[in-house]
Amino acid sequence: MIVWFRDDLRLADQPALARAAATGQPLICLYIHDPQAAGERPPGAAMRWWLHVTLKALDASLREHGGRLLIVEGAQDEVLDACIAASGASGVFWNRRYGGKAREADAALKSRLRDDGLTVESFSGALLYEPWTVLNQSGEPFQVYTAFWRACRRAGDPPPPEPAPERMIFQRLPAGLTQLASKLDALGFEPKKPDWAAGMRDAWPAGEEAALERLRAFLHSDLEAYADERDDPSGAATSRLSPYLAVGALSPRQAFAALKAAQHGRHGQSATRGETSAEKFLGELGWREFCYYQRFHWPDLAERNLRAAFDAMPWRRDAKALRAWQRGQTGYPLVDAGMRELWHTGxxxxxxxxxxASFVAKHLLLDWREGEAWFWDTLVDADGASNPANWQWVAGSGLDAAPYFRIFNPVLQGQKFDPRGLYVRQWVPEIAGLPDKFVHQPWKASEAQLAQAGVRLGTDYPLPLVEHDRARQRALEAFAKTGKGKSQPVDDERKAKQ
Incomplete structure (x- = not known):
């Protein structure tokens, strides 16, 4: 039996592996690298590195059980056909994908292989709820997150995660298969010259055990503070599970079950609207589900504005401004700190x-797809659902999106969520000597204060690319041209104070 690993690089709660192992037949664990796979977006540079170390960890886990991960580069259908022919496998098992073209390719492959007399089964391994099972009363997909998530929760808890198979028999690879095998290093996933992944190696231990350890640490040490402190970028209250979910080193069912167990053990009461921290985190798992739900029902999520009015948006083209944003040189310290953290840690x-993201779509008035493409290349947790869905949410072009006129003020956001400037000082050290009052707006410091901090604006650190009030007005005028810009404009901070 061939178990085809894709975005499910783990042994526990791996339905395809569990069902294949239950047949009692010898297993071949296969990973195919196909840069031209139908419906699959080629991974960005950071994700390629993350795949490299995660695949290495998965292979080590399989070897502990007496097997190995067979890695082959080539067209998926051709590789599968060759593996079936060389091994004499009687079946192929995989976990489902949710992109439109990927689903179509899987369905065609399943039909063809079954016509050839093989057993072919697919399973739910990436989501809590299958997207086609959650519909409104009219039988249509939900377009509002809260209604979607309520419907999911009414359906009851998802099935509990399954442990790794206790017994797995692995097929000794025949010569024909060993000749097909590619060495992981030969795929070129890991950077060599220059080696830009050092910060990511420090930040992200790879593999299933590292994912489970991170989950345990979050639930036992960090969950208590999650709802109250998760917006503090200098703190450690977020789960940091997204990279493991993105490659399937951890399943959402594992996170859900562990969270529910932690809820029974203790309750981290949030000061925010009376919610518990556990409930808040559960909602984040729900948001991930909603992103995949959108990708399932609107497969061109990464290419098309889900709100058609945004097709008339007069986006600007400004390569210099885009490059300054990518490099963390916009002159807004919170924005620059984030972009530098991204480059260093993925x-x-x-x-x-x-x-x-708001800065790209609203201050710079650049098409959200340009920012999304940069995130796709630099995030270790980039996936084809969450990445574009969240960009469309911020830009205002997506389902249940933030209104376009909700324009984040980077200064006020920094003062509110990083009041002592700890996050900014970590990632923008050239202005670390400024007083708290000016660390998020260095252009307001006096010449004496700048000199005392050793800062020469325009030399050591750039002046702002755009002035907030002018950029905000330009964005609102551009939005008005779409015919949808007549709503009363409200800054997010002003709204929060009302």
């Missing part, structure tokens, strides 16, 4: 992600 705090 990850960015969620609150800061919203600010830097």
């Amino acid at each position: 990850w960015m705090h969620n609150r800061v992600r919203m600010v830097v």
Whole structure:
């Protein structure tokens, strides 16, 4: 039996592996690298590195059980056909994908292999609820997150996660298969010259055991403070599980079950609207589900504005401004800190992600797809659902999106969520000597204060690319041209104070 690993790089709660092992037949664990796979977006540079170390960890886990991970580069259908022919396998098992073209390719492959007399089965391994099972009373997909998540929760808890199979028999690879095998290093996933992944190696231990350890640490040490402190980018209250979920080193069912167990053990009462921290985190798992739900029902999520009015948005083209944003040189310290954290670690705090994305779509008036493409290349947790869905949410073009006129003020956001400037000082050290009052707006410091901090604006650290009030007005005028811009404009901070 061939178990085809894709975005499910683990042994526990791996339905395809469990069902294949239950047949009692010898297993071949296969990973195919196909840069041209139908419906699959080629991974960005950071994700390629993350795949490299995660695949290495998965292979080590399989070897502990007497097997190995067979890695083959080539067209998926051709590789599968060759593996079936060389091994004499009688069946193929995989976990489902949710992109439109990927689903179509899987369905065609399943039909063809079954016509050839093989057993072919697919399973739910990436989500808590299958997208086609959650519909409104009219039988249509939900377009509002809260209604979607309520419907999911009414359906009851998802099935509990399954442990790794206790017994797995592995097929000795015949010569024909060993000749097909590719060495992981030969895929070129890991950077060599220059080696830009050192910060990511320090930040992200790879593999299933590292994922489970991170989950345990979050639930036992960090959950108590989650709801109250998760917006503090200098703290450690977020789960940091997204990279493991993105490659399937951890399943959402494992996170859900562990969270429910932690709820029974203790309750972290949140000061925010009376919610518990556990409930708040459960909602974040729900938001991930909603992103995949959107990808399932609107497969062109990464290419098309889900709100058609945004097709008339007069986006600007400004390569210089885009490059300054990518390099963390916009002159807004919170934005720059986030972009530098991203480049160094392959990850960015969620609150800061919203600010830097808003800065692209609204302060710079650049098409959200340009920012999304940069995140796709630099995030270790980039996936084809959450990445574009969240960008469309911030830009205002997506389902249940933030209104376009909700324009994050980077200064006020920094003062509110990083009041002592700890996050900014970590990632923008050239202004670390400024007083708290000016660390988020260095252009307001006096010449004497700048000199005392050793800061020469325009030399050591750039002046702002755009002035907030002018950029905000330009964005609102552009939005008005779509015919949807007549709503009363409200800054997010002003709204929060009402």
